[in-house]
Each structure stands twice: as C-alpha cells, then as structure tokens.
Amino acid sequence: MMKVRFACTVNDEPVEVLVDGYKTLLEVLREDLQLTGTKHGCELGECGTCAVLLDGQPVLSCLVLAAECDARHIITVEGLAADGRLHPLQECFADLGAAQCGYCTPGILVTAKALLEQEPHPSRERICEALSGNLCRCTGYLQIVEAVEAAARLMPSETKAG
Amino acid sequence: MTSRMRVIGHPRRRVDGRAKVTGQTRFADDIVLPRMLHCRLLRSTQPHARIVRVNTAEAARVEGVHLVLTGESFPIPYGILPVSHDEHALCRDKVRFVGDPVAAVIARDEVTAEQAIRLIDVEYEPLRTFASPADSLAYPEPRIHDYGDHGNVHKIVSLQFGDVDQAIADADHVFDDVFFFEGNTHLPLEQHAAVALKDGDGKLVVYSSTQTPHYVHRALAKALAMPAAHIRVIATPNGGGFGGKSDPFNHEIVVAKAALLLDRPVKICLNREEVFYCHRGRHPVLMRFRTGVTNDGRITGLDLQTLLDGGAYGSYGVASTFYTGALQTVTYDIPRYRFRGCRVFTNKPPCGPKRGHGTPQSRFGQEVQLDKIAERLGVDPAELRLGIVAPPDSLTANYMRVGTIGLAECIRRVVERSNWREKFRKLPLGRGVGLACSSYLSGAGLPINWNDLPHTGVQLKLDRSGGVTVFCGATEIGQGSDDVLVATIAEVLGIDPFDVRAVTGDTDLTPVDLGSYSSRVTLMMGNAAIQAAERAREMLAAAVSARLGMPSDRLVFADRRVFDSGNPSTGVTFQEAVCIAEARFGTLGTTGSYTPPKSAARFKGGGVGPSPTYSYTAAVVEVDVDPETGWITVPRVWIAHDIGRALNPTLARGQVEGSVYMALGEALMEEQAFRRLPARLSHALVHKFPSMLEYKSPTSLDMPEIVTDLIEHPDPAGPFGAKEVGQGPLLPIMPAMANAVYDAVGVRIDQIPITPEKILRALQAKASGKPARLGPADFPDIEWPEALLVAPPWEGGDGRASNEPTRRSRRKAEAGIEATAGVR
Numbered sequence: 001m002m003k004v005r006f007a008c009t010v011n012d013e014p015v016e017v018l019v020d021g022y023k024t025l026l027e028v029l030r031e032d033l034q035l036t037g038t039k040h041g042c043e044l045g046e047c048g049t050c051a052v053l054l055d056g057q058p059v060l061s062c063l064v065l066a067a068e069c070d071a072r073h074i075i076t077v078e079g080l081a082a083d084g085r086l087h088p089l090q091e092c093f094a095d096l097g098a099a100q101c102g103y104c105t106p107g108i109l110v111t112a113k114a115l116l117e118q119e120p121h122p123s124r125e126r127i128c129e130a131l132s133g134n135l136c137r138c139t140g141y142l143q144i145v146e147a148v149e150a151a152a153r154l155m156p157s158e159t160k161a162g
Numbered sequence: 163m164t165s166r167m168r169v170i171g172h173p174r175r176r177v178d179g180r181a182k183v184t185g186q187t188r189f190a191d192d193i194v195l196p197r198m199l200h201c202r203l204l205r206s207t208q209p210h211a212r213i214v215r216v217n218t219a220e221a222a223r224v225e226g227v228h229l230v231l232t233g234e235s236f237p238i239p240y241g242i243l244p245v246s247h248d249e250h251a252l253c254r255d256k257v258r259f260v261g262d263p264v265a266a267v268i269a270r271d272e273v274t275a276e277q278a279i280r281l282i283d284v285e286y287e288p289l290r291t292f293a294s295p296a297d298s299l300a301y302p303e304p305r306i307h308d309y310g311d312h313g314n315v316h317k318i319v320s321l322q323f324g325d326v327d328q329a330i331a332d333a334d335h336v337f338d339d340v341f342f343f344e345g346n347t348h349l350p351l352e353q354h355a356a357v358a359l360k361d362g363d364g365k366l367v368v369y370s371s372t373q374t375p376h377y378v379h380r381a382l383a384k385a386l387a388m389p390a391a392h393i394r395v396i397a398t399p400n401g402g403g404f405g406g407k408s409d410p411f412n413h414e415i416v417v418a419k420a421a422l423l424l425d426r427p428v429k430i431c432l433n434r435e436e437v438f439y440c441h442r443g444r445h446p447v448l449m450r451f452r453t454g455v456t457n458d459g460r461i462t463g464l465d466l467q468t469l470l471d472g473g474a475y476g477s478y479g480v481a482s483t484f485y486t487g488a489l490q491t492v493t494y495d496i497p498r499y500r501f502r503g504c505r506v507f508t509n510k511p512p513c514g515p516k517r518g519h520g521t522p523q524s525r526f527g528q529e530v531q532l533d534k535i536a537e538r539l540g541v542d543p544a545e546l547r548l549g550i551v552a553p554p555d556s557l558t559a560n561y562m563r564v565g566t567i568g569l570a571e572c573i574r575r576v577v578e579r580s581n582w583r584e585k586f587r588k589l590p591l592g593r594g595v596g597l598a599c600s601s602y603l604s605g606a607g608l609p610i611n612w613n614d615l616p617h618t619g620v621q622l623k624l625d626r627s628g629g630v631t632v633f634c635g636a637t638e639i640g641q642g643s644d645d646v647l648v649a650t651i652a653e654v655l656g657i658d659p660f661d662v663r664a665v666t667g668d669t670d671l672t673p674v675d676l677g678s679y680s681s682r683v684t685l686m687m688g689n690a691a692i693q694a695a696e697r698a699r700e701m702l703a704a705a706v707s708a709r710l711g712m713p714s715d716r717l718v719f720a721d722r723r724v725f726d727s728g729n730p731s732t733g734v735t736f737q738e739a740v741c742i743a744e745a746r747f748g749t750l751g752t753t754g755s756y757t758p759p760k761s762a763a764r765f766k767g768g769g770v771g772p773s774p775t776y777s778y779t780a781a782v783v784e785v786d787v788d789p790e791t792g793w794i795t796v797p798r799v800w801i802a803h804d805i806g807r808a809l810n811p812t813l814a815r816g817q818v819e820g821s822v823y824m825a826l827g828e829a830l831m832e833e834q835a836f837r838r839l840p841a842r843l844s845h846a847l848v849h850k851f852p853s854m855l856e857y858k859s860p861t862s863l864d865m866p867e868i869v870t871d872l873i874e875h876p877d878p879a880g881p882f883g884a885k886e887v888g889q890g891p892l893l894p895i896m897p898a899m900a901n902a903v904y905d906a907v908g909v910r911i912d913q914i915p916i917t918p919e920k921i922l923r924a925l926q927a928k929a930s931g932k933p934a935r936l937g938p939a940d941f942p943d944i945e946w947p948e949a950l951l952v953a954p955p956w957e958g959g960d961g962r963a964s965n966e967p968t969r970r971s972r973r974k975a976e977a978g979i980e981a982t983a984g985v986r
Contacts, residue, residue: 022273036192037185039401041351042434046854049351077185086183094179097812100820101640102182103351103401109183128862135854137351137402138640140823141862143816 004067010035011079019066026050026061029076037077037106041135048134051107052076058111060133077106080113088154089113089147098147100138108134112148121152168720169653170882173812176645177659178399178638190355190371190398195427198357199228201417202275202430204265204282205439206257209293209509209847210306211286213256213264220281221267226274229420230282231266236419240381242374242409242514244611246316246476248307251385251415257286258306258474259509260848261439263412268420268428291509291847293836295448295471298506299942306474306507316472317480317505319767321487322949323559324498324957329463333454335538339531340450342913342938343523343896345471346832347443348516349859352401354440355431356414358421365392366422370414373403373639374677377610379669381410382418393418397667400678403639404824405515408679409442409477438852442514443834445482445505446471447523450941451531459539459546463498464490467941468524470505470513477514479505481610481770485520488771490528491558493569493601493778494550497954499559502946509847510836515679517824518889521602522896526914529598529897533904542586543597543901544577547780552601559954561763561961565775566877568804569599572780575802575871580782587905592789596901599780600893604879604886605682607758607772616755617682619673620690622651622698624750628722628737630655630662632694635675636687637667641888642813643683649809650688650881654695655702656719657736673753681886684809685774686756688881693754701750705743706734759879765952765963775879777890778804781822783898784866787906792922794903796826796866799895803870806877806885817887818870823860825895830915831858912937 003018006028019028026043029035029052038061041049045063052061053075080087089109092098099105108131115122115130122130127148128141136144181187218230233254241247253264265282269275292298292306292314302313310316330336356370366388372378375397383390400407413430420428432440448469454462468486472479487501518525536543547569552558554567576597577583585595609617621633632651636643644664652659665671675687699719706724707714710732718727725733734742744750761772781801787794799822808814834857835850851857876883900911909924913936920936928934950966953959 020273030192031194034194035185036188036194039189039352040191041353042854044434044853044855046434047351077183081184086180090180090183093183095175095812097176097816099179099182100642100813100816101350101352101400101402102178102187103189103640105182106185128865132861132863135351135859135861137349137404137824137859138820139816140819140821140868141865142819142868143812145862 006066006069008069008071009073011075021067023066024062025052025064025066025069028066029061035076035078039103039106049104049107051111051134053110053114056114056117058114075110077109080109087113088151092147092150092154096147096150097143098139104134104136108136108144116152116155120155124149167653169649169659170809171807171811174659174810176642176810176813177648177664178644187399189352189401190357190369191431193357193369195357195359198427198429199268199270199424200272200275201266201268201420201428202272202279203263203413203416204279206253206260206262206264207844207846208257208286208288209260209291210289211257212289213253214285214287216265217283218265221278224274224278224281226270227267227278228424229268231416231420232264236385236415238385238387240385240410241476242377242478242610243476243480245480248309248476249412251412251419259511260846261436261511262474266416266420268424293508293847295469295506295508296942298508299944306509310507314507315504316476316507317483318947319483320502320946320949321560321765321767321952322500323952324954326463326465326498326500329498330452330454330465333462334457335455337451337453337455337531337535339527339534339912340938340941341527341530343447343526344914345444345446345513345834346828347438347441347834348404348406349854349857350400350402350404350406353432353434353437354407354411354413355429356417357427357429358417359427360421360425365394366418367394367396368414368418369396369398371400371407372397373400373407373637373679375637375667375669376635376674376676378410378414382415385415386419394670397637400637400639403678404517405519405679406440406442408515408677411440434854435852438849439511441473441511441834442477443516445513445520445523447486448938448941449486449524449527451527453531455535459541459549461494461496461550464496465500466490466524468503469942469944470503471508472505473508473510473512475512477512479513482513482515482520484767484770486524489521489601490524491552491560492562492564492776493552493599495552496559497956500949504944517821518602518892519680522893525600525893526897529894530900530912533596533901544573544582547599548573557762557955560771561768562771563762565879566806566875567778568873568875569601569778569780571873572778572802572804573599575873576780576782576800579869579871580800582782589905592787592906594787594902594904594906595782595784596898596905597780597782598894598897598901599778600890601776601778602886602890602893603680603773604685604775604777605758605773606680607761607774608769609676616757618675618686618690618756620687620694620754621673622694622752624698624740626741626744628740630657631665632662632691633665633672634687634691635667635669635672636683637678639678641678641817642810643678643687645813646684646688646809647691650691651695654692654699655736656724657722661722681889684884684886685880688884690754690756692881694752697752697754698750701747702739702743705746706739709742762961764961765950766966767950768961775877775885777885777887779890779894781894781898783895783902785899785902785906787903787921789907789925792918792925794830794916794918794921798867800869801891802873803887803891804873804885805887806880807874807883808872809882809884811872814872814887815870818891819868821889821891822868822895823865825892826864827859828914829896829899831917833915908934910935910937
C-alpha cells in the first residue's frame with residue numbers, strides 16, 4: 001500500500017510519520033499518533049464528533065485526507081489545556097454538566113474554541129449556530145451552550161486570541 | 163447520617179468530568195493493544211432466508227487474513243432473557259433481517275478484513291418476508307423462530323383485574339381510541355465496540371461498550387461453553403447507551419471466540435450503518451384504549467390492547483410487552499383494568515429497551531386520550547388529572563406498590579410556571595399548549611434471571627493513606643453513576659468526592675451490579691453504597707471513640723475529620739481515623755448490597771412493573787404550528803419531576819433536559835422505518851435510512867427553552883430519598899406535544915412522530931369536513947388467550963390469579979428455562 005508523508009504541527013508539536021495514502025486525518029490522529037481523544041460517530045461527516053481545528057478552523061477530520069494536511073496546524077482536544085491548566089471551556093464543561101457521556105465533547109470543545117477566538121462574546125443564537133453540526137444525544141445542548149457562555153465570560157481577550 | 167449534607171444536594175463537577183473534557187476517558191474503540199487484529203462482520207442482504215451454503219475459501223486466502231468464522235463455530239444460542247435465548251453469534255441455518263451477521267473475518271487491519279468479507283459467497287434460499295405485524299398475524303408459516311406462543315406471535319398476554327367490561331358499561335362515557343407510535347432508535351454517538359484478548363493466565367478478557375457487563379459475562383460463558391470464572395468483562399464508559407447497549411451482542415461473542423482461537427487481541431468497532439442493525443430500540447406499537455369515565459371525570463375501568471412489532475429476535479421483548487401495560491395504574495387511579503399485549507416477530511432489526519422501555523408508547527395513548535376526555539367533559543386537562551392521581555402508599559389494581567407520589571405537585575408547578583390558565587384554549591390560531599404526565603420505575607423489582615441474590619453489591623477499601631476505593635459493577639454510560647457512587651461514600655464518611663476512587667463495571671474486580679438499565683443504579687447502588695459506607699463509619703467511630711475516650715455517637719464525620727460534635731476541636735483527621743481503625747481491626751474493608759422488596763404481584767406477568775418506588779413527571783409543551791404548511795416548532799417546555807432528592811442537581815437537570823431533547827426527537831422526527839428495494843433489485847425489506855444524515859435528530863438549533871423544576875420530597879426507599887431521573891422525564895413530552903398541536907390548530911395527531919406532513923393532511927381533512935384527525939383507523943382482531951383473572955386489592959384479591967396453573971407446575975417450567983441460562 002502506498003505510504004504518504006504526514007508532516008505538520010499537531011497541538012503545537014511537529015509531527016512527521018509515513019501513513020497509508022487512503023487514511024483520513026481522523027485515522028492518522030487516532031491510529032498512527034495515538035491521539036484517541038478525537039472520537040468518531042459515523043465517519044461520513046454527519047455527526048461532528050471528529051471535529052478538530054485545521055489552521056484554526058473546525059473541520060470534520062473524517063472527511064479530510066491526511067495527505068491534505070502537509071505543513072498545516074492541527075489542534076485536537078489534547079491540545080486545549082496549557083501549562084498544566086485546563087482551558088476555560090474545559091473547566092466550564094466539566095463544572096456545568098456539559099459533558100455527560102463525553103463522546104461528543106472533544107469535537108464540541110474545539111468547535112467552541114474556534115468560535116470564541118473569532119467572536120469573544122457570541123450570542124446564544126450564534127453559539128447554537130456554531131455547534132449545530134455537532135450532535136449530542138445526552139444533554140439536550142442547553143448545558144453545553146451555557147458552558148460556552150460561561151467560558152466566554154471567564155476568558156480574557158488575549159487567551160481567546162491565543 | 164449527619165443532618166447537614168455537605169456533598170449530596172449540592173451542584174458539583176462530576177468526578178469523571180475532567181477525563182471527559184480532556185479526551186482521557188477511554189472508550190472501547192480507544193483501546194489499542196500490541197499484536198491486535200481487527201474484525202469485520204458480513205451481514206445478510208436477505209430479510210428472511212435459509213442459508214444454503216457459505217463459501218469462505220477465497221476470503222481465507224487473502225493476505226493478512228488470520229481467521230474466518232461462520233455460524234458453525236457458534237452452536238450455542240444466547241439472549242438477554244432466559245425465555246428467549248434465540249440468537250447465535252453468527253447465523254447458522256437462516257437469516258432473519260437485512261443486517262443479521264453471517265460470517266466474520268479477522269485480519270491485520272479493518273481494510274483487509276473488509277476486502278476479505280466481500281469475497282465470501284453466501285447462497286440464500288429466500289423465505290416469505292414479514293414486513294409488519296399484519297403480515298405476522300396473517301401468516302403463521304414460515305415461522306421466523308421455532309419458539310414463541312404460536313406462528314409468528316412471540317408473546318401474547320392477557321391480564322384482567324376486576325370486571326372491566328361491567329365497569330366500562332356502568333360508566334357515563336366510554337372513550338375508544340386507537341393510537342400508533344412508530345419505532346425509533348437510540349442513536350448513541352459512540353458506535354458499539356469490543357476488544358477481546360486472552361490474558362497471561364489464559365483467561366478471556368473482553369472490553370466492551372456495554373451497559374450490562376454482568377449479562378455479557380453470562381452470555382459469553384454460555385455461548386462459548388466456558389466457566390464464567392475464567393472470563394472477565396470490563397465495561398468501558400459508554401459513549402451514550404439509552405438502552406441500546408443492554409443486550410449481549412453477537413460481535414462481542416465473535417471477537418471473544420476469535421481471541422481465544424488466535425491467542426491475540428481482536429477488536430471490532432461497528433460502523434454507523436451496523437449500529438442501526440443492532441438496534442434494540444423503541445418498538446412500533448399500535449394500541450387501543452377503551453376507557454370508562456364518570457361525569458365528574460373519574461376513570462371506572464380501562465381496557466388496553468397493544469400490538470408490538472418486535473423485529474427479528476426476542477431481546478427484552480417479553481418484558482417490553484408487559485411494560486406497555488404496567489404503569490397506567492401507577493399514574494392514575496384505575497379501579498378495574500384489563501391489559502392484553504401481543505408481540506410479533508418481523509424481519510427487521512430486533513426491538514428492545516430504549517429510554518422508557520415499553521412505556522412511552524402507551525403513555526402517549528393514555529395522555530392524549532385524557533386530553534380528549536377533558537375536552538368532552540369540558541374540564542381543564544390539568545384539573546382532570548389532579549382529580550385522578552393515584553393515591554400514595556397504596557397497591558394498584560395490578561398490584562404495583564406505590565410509595566410517595568409527587569405528581570399533583572408536579573402538575574401544579576408546570577401549570578403555574580407556564581401560565582397555563584392564561585394560555586390553554588386562549589392562544590391565537592397556530593400557537594398552542596399541551597399538558598401530559600407520567601411515572602417511571604426506580605429500578606425493576608425483579609431481576610432478569612430470577613434468583614434470591616442481591617441486585618447490586620458495593621465493596622469499600624480504606625487504607626492508611628486516607629484514601630477510599632469503592633468497587634461496584636455499575637456501569638458509567640454518561641448518566642453519572644460513578645459520581646453517585648463516590649458522592650454517596652463521601653457524604654457518609656465526611657470526605658471529599660475527589661478523595662474517593664471508583665472502580666466500576668469490571669466483573670473481575672467489582673461485585674455484581676445488574677447493569678445500567680431500568681433506572682435502577684442510583685437507587686440500588688446508592689443504597690448498597692450507603693450500607694457499605696455506614697459499616698465503615700461504624701468501625702472508624704468505634705476505634706476513634708476508644709482512642710479519644712468518648713461515646714461514638716458523639717462523633718461527627720465531616721470536612722475530612724472525625725470530631726466531637728460538642729467540641730469540634732477535639733478530633734482526628736480522617737486519615738488518622740483510618741490508621742487508628744486499621745491498627746485496631748486489621749485491614750479495613752466493608753460491603754453493602756441491595757435487594758428490592760418483594761412484589762405484591764403473584765400472578766404470571768406480575769414480575770414486570772414492580773419497583774421500590776416510582777418517579778412522577780408533568781410537562782407543558784408550547785408549540786407554534788403554521789396552519790398553511792403544518793410546520794411545527796417548539797419554543798418552550800416546562801417540566802416538573804418528582805425526583806425525591808437530587809443527589810447532584812447539575813447532573814439531575816442534565817438528565818431531565820436530555821430526556822426532553824430525546825423526546826422531542828421522538829415526537830417530531832425520529833423514525834426507524836423500513837422500505838422495499840425496487841423489484842429489479844432484490845425487493846428486500848431494508849432500513850429506510852441507516853445513516854445519521856437521514857435519520858433526523860434534533861440539533862442545538864432545534865432546542866426549546868426548558869424550564870425544569872425538581873420536586874424534592876425524599877422517598878424512604880431511595881438513597882438520601884432519591885428516585886430516578888434518567889427516563890421518566892422523557893415520557894410526557896410526546897403526548898404533551900400532540901395535545902399542544904390540537905390546542906394550536908384543532909387537529910388530533912394520534913400517531914408519533916408528529917410531522918408537518920401529518921399535520922397538513924389532518925388540516926386538509928378538517929377543511930374538507932372530514933374528521934380532524936390523523937392516526938390509525940382501527941386495531942386488528944387478535945385472538946387473545948383467556949385472561950388471567952386477578953381480583954384487585956379492594957375486591958378481596960391477594961395478588962394471585964384465580965385461574966392460573968399452580969405455582970408448583972409453573973416453578974417446574976421455569977426451572978427448565980433457567981437450566982438453559984448458563985451461569986447462575
């Protein structure tokens with residue numbers, strides 16, 4: 001099977017591996033880099049569970065070929081905490097019941113992070129819009145939306161930019 | 163128990179919260195082991211066919227393929243209920259639905275396994291397809307299974323509590339309504355996965371996304387003919403369950419067998435399409451409610467018939483059938499009652515337990531009929547219900563023992579919060595409100611495999627570090643069972659929840675808990691945890707009181723200390739207390755267990771429905787319906803839930819809102835529906851849309867505002883007074899929606915889901931002078947067996963049927979069934 005070079009930055013660390021050419025970014029993250037924090041719910045781009053940030057934009061990693069990621073910057077849930085501290089979104093999700101089974105949580109966290117970086121104080125409607133591609137079967141979304149709002153209040157603007 | 167709670171009742175971060183937000187929670191598919199192989203299943207393309215021949219030779223020759231399995235390797239059947247061990251891990255003689263697994267390939271990776279699967283040649287001899295209950299009732303042959311009550315009827319039951327016909331004849335009004343509730347599925351985001359391996363001792367270990375490791379343990383022992391003591395099942399945290407991971411599954415048994423044969427770890431993770439085939443979700447149910455009512459709105463008698471489309475296997479179906487008729491009397495005062503239920507086999511993925519198990523369908527019918535009754539009598543539907551709430555601390559006509567009932571308070575609360583009186587029948591055309599109620603079990607009173615053993619066990623280990631480890635077989639499926647366990651221990655011992663480590667869902671390490679189903683974990687595990695913790699506290703108190711020279715009843719456990727209630731500065735730290743006790747008693751450990759009280763129902767079928775206590779819910783749903791298009795949106799829901807006590811209000815609210823969400827999906831859009839392929843293809847009966855894109859479920863944009871009230875009056879049966887919260891709040895939403903649609907545009911949609919198309923059709927019917935209703939026309943004539951006659955308690959009954967075969971002969975028959983069930 002043809003191997004391709006996967007060389008990019010994952011969670012601010014340079015990564016270089018040879019992977020099967022057919023593999024998606026999701027498969028490389030989970031299987032070749034052991035970053036199993038990113039989940040999958042359909043592998044057809046329907047559920048949002050596998051969302052990661054590609055150059056700051058949320059993408060469905062099940063629909064991105066690994067070969068497309070050369071020299072790009074990827075952020076997964078494992079890259080949210082910094083300096084031994086959870087990201088405010090993570091703190092608020094844990095405190096406010098926004099994660100029940102936790103399976104959709106990594107995808108929703110990175111999607112919410114991208115939203116807050118672009119819009120530090122989004123309205124509730126904007127949060128719902130931004131998360132509308134991420135299915136959650138446990139919470140009914142309300143505690144998720146509230147956690148995003150709480151995180152927005154907690155975050156100093158420089159954190160949001162970073 | 164200390165009078166002031168320090169943990170219980172306070173909103174808290176759940177103990178596993180950090181792992182979930184960092185991606186550290188290890189789900190089954192996240193497990194990667196050295197030398198691990200991958201499994202894929204070949205699934206039937208035929209809905210009902212004899213397997214003539216399976217040729218695997220070509221698949222076996224593919225490079226990288228290690229093993230190909232067929233039904234020949236799995237001669238022993240299994241199943242969740244002892245009365246329906248009707249599944250084989252891979253089909254042997256016939257297939258029963260499109261998606262039934264026929265063969266398995268174990269290969270170095272999934273891609274290779276998938277390639278090899280396509281080279282397996284199966285020759286089928288098609289049989290008649292049973293696409294609906296009508297088919298199954300019309301044609302007894304060919305039988306989908308060679309067991310069941312007769313033909314393609316899996317289970318048919320008939321129970322009568324008092325002279326219902328007379329009660330209805332004596333009523334001032336008789337209401338006779340037929341309803342239909344379409345099937346729908348759990349749709350957990352995590353696809354089922356399992357990893358099996360042979361450990362260093364040569365024993366079998368299976369990690370699986372299961373809600374019921376104990377039953378998987380039993381099924382593996384039986385199907386693989388292995389001693390249960392040589393099998394370890396570890397339930398990984400489930401990425402959503404909702405009942406869909408409560409059966410032992412074919413894929414779990416296949417990878418276990420493969421790991422034993424190959425002596426290498428073997429993993430399977432189903433794809434999304436396969437999850438739709440695993441199903442075990444909501445049964446489609448057709449139902450007829452005949453209800454006698456007095457002029458002042460009291461029910462004289464209820465005659466209920468239900469017809470369940472069971473799909474291709476038994477699953478929990480016998481229990482599901484009884485559940486369609488079990489809880490009507492627990493909610494409302496119904497002095498005489500007849501229930502007749504029939505479950506048929508069809509050639510579709512098997513139905514089973516989904517959140518609310520068997521009760522949402524008939525709850526829908528009952529609550530919509532009550533709305534019609536109120537309308538006819540000219541009474542407010544809230545007032546009508548307040549007049550008929552079941553009496554607390556009583557036995558129902560069908561011998562369910564109810565304890566505390568907060569339903570009246572729930573109704574009053576949602577009426578007040580929603581401003582019901584200003585809205586009901588007063589809003590402009592296109593906007594409406596509807597009200598409905600429900601009740602649900604806090605755990606099933608009887609175990610699946612009848613025995614005298616506890617339903618749950620908890621062990622506690624305290625050591626000189628001051629740490630406490632709690633062991634319990636309960637399974638974390640997102641509902642927060644680990645948090646309940648830890649919080650309970652922390653409250654009793656006066657320490658912080660994060661001082662406690664929970665080890666759960668592991669049949670080697672933890673005492674048996676029957677599983678995360680029937681809303682049983684908080685009540686049963688919680689009670690067992692309190693017992694174990696109180697025993698530990700007694701030991702610590704005895705040792706500390708001897709050391710400090712004061713009576714143990716003066717000692718308080720709080721803030722990680724054990725101290726004198728009269729003089730808080732006199733005391734020791736919790737860690738010191740543990741050391742003092744360890745020095746005195748040796749290694750410290752305690753246990754707790756829980757067995758529900760005996761049921762008052764002593765007739766056959768009375769095993770389904772009893773519970774240590776019941777939760778109650780009332781809800782008001784507000785809808786906007788476009789009278790031109792039928793388009794429906796839901797701006798607001800008010801819901802009040804009698805929870806006894808909310809152990810962690812953050813999580814309790816999450817369960818209520820999650821239930822409302824899932825109910826909205828069922829009410830408005832979700833359908834596990836089927837269609838025929840075109841004749842030029844195979845004409846096979848297939849799932850209409852086994853994908854998340856087309857199986858519509860609500861998104862964040864579809865969510866209404868939800869106003870949640872938790873009604874807290876501690877129930878003596880529950881831990882710290884807690885009742886269930888995971889399932890009950892789902893139940894009233896669908897009927898409240900239908901009632902709101904009627905309030906908004908004056909049409910009755912007696913069928914779930916309530917889609918714009920159905921509303922529009924009903925509006926068109928109304929406009930052309932036809933009945934303003936959409937729903938099933940009638941209920942088929944079913945040849946019911948003679949009803950078991952049980953006199954209600956107030957008519958001199960003792961819980962037994964007067965015309966039942968003797969218990970002795972019944973026992974004998976049950977013993978025969980149990981003997982086939984493997985582990986006991």
